[in-house]
Amino acid sequence: MDLKTRKRLSLLILLLGLPGYIVIAWMLLAWIDDTWGRLPIWGELLVVVGLGILWILPFKRVFSGIGKGEE
Template sequence: MALSWKARRRWALFALVVALPLYIVVTVNVIDLFDRPPFLLELAIYIALGIVWALPLKRIFKGVGQADPDTPKD
């Protein structure tokens, strides 16, 4: 089922305002449970997790910044 432009926009806003900060807190807490890894390994983990969160949401973010394609043209 395809989401409308308005629904994608709402879900993208929810993902950026609510889900992303929650993901950051959970990620930092999970990394904190382990002994501090070497700096480069820790950096690589944060970079990988910073990319991984966006992959499932790619379809939601696609085209959200453009004008609504469903509006009638004048």
């Protein structure tokens, strides 16, 4: 995949994927609160960080080298 395509795809992922991640993380934490009760703050932090790492892993190849110039 060429650099121009990866830049456009990464912008699309950040504009649509990141807000989608925030909504899903928020809904998951609300569901956990309703089901098992409120998690301690460190538990919520672990869930959010875990989800943040999970959503970016499939797109690692798209985001690699985006900051570099055309060669």
